[in-house]
Amino acid sequence: MSAAKVFTVFGSTGNQGGSIINAILSHPVLSKEYSLRGVTRNASSDKAKALTAKGVEMVSGDMEHYDSVSNAIKGSYAVFAVTNYWESPPSKEREVNQGKRIADACKEHDVKQLIWSNLPHVGKLSKGKYPNVHHFDGKAEVGEYIASLGIPHVNVVPGMFMSNLKANIKSNDGGETFTFSMPAPIDVKWPWFNPSRDNGNFVAGALLQPEIFNASNPVSISECSGFYSGTQMCKIFEEVTGKKINYFEIPKDMFIGFMATPEIGQELYENFMLVVDYGYFGPTVEEAQKGVEDSIEKFFLEGERPQGLEEYFKEKKSEFWGL
Template identity: 40%
Template sequence: MSKLITVFGATGNQGGSVVKHILADAVLSKEFKIRGITRDTSKPAAQALTSKGVEMVSADLNSKDSLTSALDGSHTVFLVTNYWETANRDIEVTQGKNVADIAKQLNVQHLIFSTLLNVTKESGGRLSHVPHFDGKADVEEYIREIGVPATFYLPAYFMSNFEQFIKPGEDGVLTVALPVSEGAKFPLVDIKEDTGKFVKAIIKNRSTLLGAHILGAENYYTSTQVLDQITETTGKKTKFVQVSEEVYKSFLPEFMAQEMLENHLFIEKPGYYAGETLDKSHGILEDKLVSWKEFVEKSKAF
């Protein structure tokens, strides 16, 4: 009899990648039936998954009754929370804890949580305004405290982020302006494609990865390397500009300006993964990850 894996955000970047790679895997597609959680089961993306045999259900992360129904019978759960839906740390933390509580109640055997480091703690209190990291770290801590069998996937800096803010300057040169030095190391991931490769490997290595952090990055890249590979691929000129903290914040909506500033300062010091190597996380993979150059080649943004 197939086990059930419940995937939150099944029509989004991370959950969608998990569903895609489980369906495509010769072993896991037979071992697991997939239940996808989404807000609206009638939208085309949800209907497309239904046509592939995924059971699509809606659930309210704020309602434990709703989550009890959604997680019923689940052996494995992939959980991703969305801070930016409300931009409220308390709401995200409550939602994550709700899922953890129900997973504990229903005896879920493996909770895979998409988390991030606690920036406030890792920076020694220097950077204390990055709630979209710290809130997830709070949920992770709670999952550990209540004893749900879990593995923690830490997605890297999205390659797609660069599509948003590498723009032509007045001289037509593709320019990235950041409040860090050009030597700051960004761990990058093609989130839509590669999340499922990591999660698939986590599922297959459950027994040895309970309690572990898996770092979801293809490699570390400096801004110089990011831009050089754009030039190499497209032939377009590129330029890096380091801007002051105040100038950088002026580029952004006020509600997120300080958060994004400190997010980038964290990447420079102590580092997005606090200096951790990617070797262990790569060691579990069966599939090749998308490199930054490969991402640029298929991107229409540059």
């Protein structure tokens, strides 16, 4: 019997990477085909030790240093890579450099399957209308760099994280009524996704189809459970919690003023406008919605769908809103 292929997972103790590790370990085929290696800054942390106890080889890796990245990847057949723009202070340049180090190391070590956690290039998609969504554009530029190196790869493109709804849904009267606030009209449909539960299910579906790993024309997998309008979301929230909720369209200036800096406010506002104008994944709202359904059908584990808002609200209503 041949040795298992080493699958190295960056961000192994985080939402996206942790979901992948759980999905591989629980899959009857992939758990035998791949041996898991988790990359983390601190291989002695409690989270890292918990993964070691599950049979994951945990290694320290610093994405600021090429030698560290290269050592983590050495011997890998497959790699999942994700970067975090929002580390303090937020920096597109740092994120792009981190992603390029991972790509260069994958090329050096002849990795056969690279899964890149990508996002749309908003500046290009909008033809310059929205030039400030740096946490998207940086990841897209790394994706372009990966393709230029000729590495067989797949892009996974996560939708809007459901965990952010904790901040978007608030009560000002002790939990009797709630307000769902977004900087867009109530009929705009948002692509919600729970990466900690479902990122791994999409990646597992991709690994079961090794023929899709292509160097010149990579597949992009649109990850979300579906698109929900403000009206639909309020209805689901009321049905799950029994509490009244109203929708509030935040004016642009007010939205930007809520943020830590005007620059971050502008970036996030343009990020929301990506959904309004292009359906988040692009290139149009209609094509984005079709792309999600195609991705679920082709890559999500057979017979399932990603977690929807109703189930998520049931799970989180106590933790998020004390209900």
